[in-house]
Every structure is written in structure tokens, then in C-alpha cells.
Amino acid sequence: MSEHISTWVENPQAPMHTGSGDLYVTIGTQLQDPDRPTFRRLADDHLAWLKKVLVAPAGMGAARHKLTDTGTAILDGPPGSGRTSMARVLLREYDLGAGVFHELLPDEEDELSLSNPALVGTGDRLLLDLSAATAVQWAAVRADLSALRKAVQEHHAHLVVVMPYGLPLDPDLQYYRIKIDPPDGLQVFRRHLRIHGVPYEPAPTVTAFLAESRPIREIADFADLVRRAREAASTEEGFAQWCETACKARDDRRVEIATLVARLREGPQRALLLTVAMLHGAHADSIHRAAQLLLHTLKSPPEEQPLLERKDVAERLSEISAGAEPDGHVHFTELDYDAAVRAHFWDHMPDLRQPLGTWVARSVESSGPYVPRELRNGLVARLAEQYLRTGRGEGLAFLAENWSTTPASRPRLEAAVHALTCGLNDPAQGRNFRQWIYQWCAHRQLKGEFAQVLVQVCADVIAASHPDQALFRLYHLARREQGTTRALQALVDLVATSGRLRRRLLDRLARSPLSPAELRIFLPACDPDPLSTPYDNGHALIEENGARKSLTNGWRAVLKELPHAEWHPYAQRWLHTATDAGHRGDLLLDLLVGAADRCEDRRGTAFAALYASARAAERTPPHGTARAAATTDRLLQKISAAQGLGLPAAPPPTTSSGGSTP
DSSP: OOOOOTTTTOOTTOOOOOOOSOOOOOOOSTTOOTTSOOHHHHHHHHHHHHHHHOOOOBTHHHHHHHHHHHSEEEEEOOTTSSHHHHHHHHHHTTOOSSSOEEEOOTTSTTSOOTTOGGGOOTTOEEEEEOTTOOHHHHHHHHHHHHHHHHHHHHTTOEEEEEOOTTOOOOGGGGGGEEEOBOOOHHHHHHHHHHHHTOOOOOOHHHHHHHHSOOOHHHHHHHHHHHHHHHHHSOTTOOHHHHHHHHHHHTSOOHHHHHHHHHHOOSHHHHHHHHHHHHTTTOBHHHHHHHHHHHHHHTTOOOOOSOGGGSOOHHHHHHHTTEEEOTTSBEEESSTTHHHHHHHHHHHHOGGGHHHHHHHHHHHTTOOSTTOOHHHHHHHHHHHHHHHHHTTOHHHHHHHHHHHHHSSOOHHHHHHHHHHHHHHHTOTTTHHHHHHHHHHHHHTSOOOTTHHHHHHHHIIIIIHHHOHHHHHHHHHHHHHHOOSOOHHHHHHHHHHTTOHHHHHHHHHHHHTSOOOHHHHHHHHHHTOHHHHHSOOTTSOOGGGSHHHHHHHHHHHHHHHHHSOHHHHHHHHHHHHHHHHTSTHHHHHHHHHHHHHHHTOGGGHHHHHHHHHHHHHHHTTSOSSOHHHHHHHHHHHHHHHHHHTTOOSOSSOOOOOSSSSOOO
16 A cells, blocks of 8 residues: 555546636537436436336326316325325426426526416426425415416416415315325336346245335335345345345444444544545455545545555455455445445544545546446535535535536546536435536636536536526526536527526526626527427517517617628528528517618618628528528618618618628
């Protein structure tokens, strides 16, 4: 254990920030990965898993029929009955390609009121999980449920409400209430075993475990323990022994672990014990190197004993009740021993917490055949588990920021993403993480590569269930980013999934005078194809008064503030779309002309620049030169009408920089 560790896992190719002055947002390229799942795929994968393992509670069929007939179902059942999982699976069945999944959060600051029609888009699938709501919160929500239900009907959406158990429901909402009873515990246990590929046999341990009424999550966790017991067992052991091992793993091991740690007095022994707990299941080579790195991080003195006189890895592992399998991967001899060891060190050696964060950041940058991404993610998750278990979410958030703001390799940035994801997915602290991320995106100076971490977290984690919150966080990142368009592209990709989200973004942009950065958000956000494409209600966004007002304000600012060369490609796309959009094509042209008409002292220049774009668009027509020329004629007629002129005798000049007007 005395080797000098001067070259351990450092990455000389990591990018460096060497600029001067304030750094608002600069997003690197390290997290670019064409194979990385999008937020849609991640959400779909999770829902697909729920559908596989869910044993339908009594009442699920009735809830499905109610949701089909009315668009609304209110689930009422005891805690642990599978209410929330059932709600998510039901909503997945109504994914028809339109709208988005949206978990409503009525008590969070940046969420719309439940009575606001803008909350619901065509085809949306809405989950309102109030299973943990207080009586006061439930009373406030009930007052808005009728308005929300009406909006759901009008937009052909689907809403599932999980109401708090034992609290009242208004008479006019009783029709939508579905009573949920927990499924049989043995069925749940067997379903999870089957998904894990573990054959079931009757066993006394299982009978005793299920004799008590248990939440579905607890039964699922026990089934997973049985799976892991089977993987660690010898070939002569059978199902009954696996279940006994799983049952023992659920026991409180605090005294046992404290006794072991007290017996291991040497630093290298304790370092190895903690390393095995944090990297449980890793190859012995990775365990050995990581234990060395931990000692180095803690500035432990090097071992003086000659190399060949030291204990080998096998002997040292046996001292901590661990061993290496034939394939070289290390496990404790007792199931779930690793979790108890991690908890002991975290709870009883608080001075280790800060160095552990440094050690994890260095460890994830390790390379080699035995350091896959899954191992790095598992290490980060186990550290995050301790922060979250003990209510220290803010410390985990700070750690993720710190990992990203120093010169960081791609593995370190991925670790920061994974740490924030663990926080966001924590039921008790997810709300705090969403708020901290909002503050970072909207108000804080972002150093190093932290901005790209936030972009990925917003697009791939928050957007999966809270698309509105992701929208505004990406909006703030996009308006502040410099030298890249990563946040802008993520924002554009998100609004492409929903007309409602596009409407909300346009409305946000129209609320105040637009900065040049916001104008560069507006232009790709006002894609004319989705604006002129009708939704299930037969209307398009371009036909809505609110959207038209937002678009007119945006285009007016574009025509006044940006050079023609910057907005011309977007105007050309509008003109091409107008050629083939029927009566909505006229609405597109009317909107452009109306925006130019409001340009005050630049009115004539704006009209001339629009006409110049139309003439240029005739050279790249997707529908033929003649049709493009006809669109130019229609635009010219509308410009003339806006100026109070008759049909033009000659075209206006094609310059875009000023001069005479049409």
C-alpha cells in the first residue's frame, strides 16, 4: 500500500477554462453522445418496467373504463396499494402520439394554477399525485378540480388523480372516484421474481414475510433481495436458502458493523472495507487501485513494509468478510453487508464525508477494462444515497456543481449529471433539487462546464415528468449561453413535442421587450410548420389570438433589432410554408406584414426587407417557382394594403438596408 500515486486517473485531455471576466454559460462538447437516450426514451423505459411488474390492484379495470369514458379518474386507496404506479401505467396506455406526460405540482412556485387552461394541451397525460397531501392542500386542490377536468375534456387529454387516503371528496367528483384495493402480496412477489428470472417455490420464510400486510414496494424490494441472494449463492443452495439469506439481509446490522470496524485498527484495512462497500461487485483490480486512491486522498502515510512481505489481496479481503469470485469480482460474504458498511462510515465518521466526494470524483475518471460506465454510476449513486438518506440534499447539489466547475473530464461531468438525477428522483428532496436547478439556470453565474450538466438534466430528467419546469429552466440557460446553442437546441426539441409547450414559450417571450439573446430563441421557436398544423381540436396555433399576439410581438422585435441576414432564413421558411398551408398560409403572411407595420420609424425598411426575402425565397422553392412567385405577389398585396395603397404598379426595391418603400 505504499506505492506513490502521482499519475492516478488524471485525464490530461480534459478541457480547461482559461478566459477572463465573468462566465455566464459556456457549454462544452463532452456530454455530446448520439446514442444517449432522450427524455422520451428514459420515461418510456421506466413506464414499460412498471407495466411489466404491476399486478393490477382491484379497481384498475374500472379506472380504465372511467378514464376512457370521461378523461378523468380519481384513485382512492390505502398507502402501499400501488396507486401511483397504477396511475402511471394507466396514463401510458393513452399515449397516442400527441401531447406529453406531465406530473402536476400545484404547490410549487413556477407551476400554473390547476384552474389555468394553459396547463392542459391536446392529448396530454396528466398525473396529479396527492397521496401525501395534507387536508389543507387537498381542500385547495378540490376547489380547482372541476376547472381542470373541463380543460382535460376540451383538449382530449387524460387526467389521473391520486387522492389522499381517508380525506373527503366533493359530491360532484364522486362519479370519478375509483376505490383501489391492494393486490395479493404473493402475486406481487411472484410477478417480480418472474421478471427477475427466479423460479418460485413455497418457502416458510416467504409465508412468514407475507403474513404481515406490507406495501408493494417492500414486497418488491424483498423479491430483489432474493434475486441477489440467488446470484451470490453456491450451486447446492435452493430457493428456501435464498429466501433465508434475503430475510437475514433485512436485519439491523449496526452493532455487527461497529464491532468489525473497531477491530480493524489500520488505515489500509478500513480503506479497503469502505472501498468494497462503495464499489461492491467491482473487479479486485479496481478495488485495489481505488483503495490506494482513498488512502492518498486522505493523506495516509505510505506503508513501509517491503512489497513481498505484505498481505496479498485475498488475505486482506478475508479480514473484512469479503472475497473475490472466480471471475475476480469482489463481494461481501453476507448479502447487503455493503449498505450497512456505507451507512456506518457516513454516520460515525463525519469527517470522511468531504474527502469521499473528492475520492469519488477522481475514481470515476479511472480507466481500464474493469471500469465500465455502470460501475461509475453505481459509485456516484451510493454516495448520493448517503447524502439523501441523511437529509443532506444541498450538500449533494453543491458536490455536483463543484465536480463540473473545475476542469472536468467527460466521466466527471456524467457523475455530476447522475448525482443531480439521484436528487431529482428522491421523493422527499426532489422538489428542493428542482428549485436549486432553477436558481442555477436563471440567476447564478455558471462556471466551467456546469451549464452543459444542467442542460442534460433538464432535457433528460426533469422534462420526462415536469416538461413545463424543464421548459423555463432551458429557456434561462438558452438566453444566457455564449459560444454554443446546446441549451437552445434542447429547448427547441422540447417544444417540438407539444403545442402547449410552444404556446407557453411564445407567451413567455412576449411578456417583456426581447433582448438579442431572446430574439435568437424566438426565431427557431416559431417554426411555421407546427404553428400552422391543426391539432385534434381542428385549430392551429396560428389561429389562436394569444399565440398570434405573441408571434406578432416577436417578429416586430426581430424586424426592428436584428440584421436581415440573421432572420432571413426563418422568414424564408415562413414564406415556403405559406405557399402550401391554404388559408393558414395567409395568416402567416398577415402576421409578418402586421409585425412590420408596427415597426414605427423602421416600418418602410421592414416592408422592403420582407419583400426581399420573398424574392430570394423564389430561388429555393419546395413547391415550384410559380407557386413561390404567387406567394410573393400575395405578400406584396398585403404590404400595399397595410400602407393604404392599391395594387402595386411595380415591385418595391429589394434592398434590406433601408431606402424607399413599396
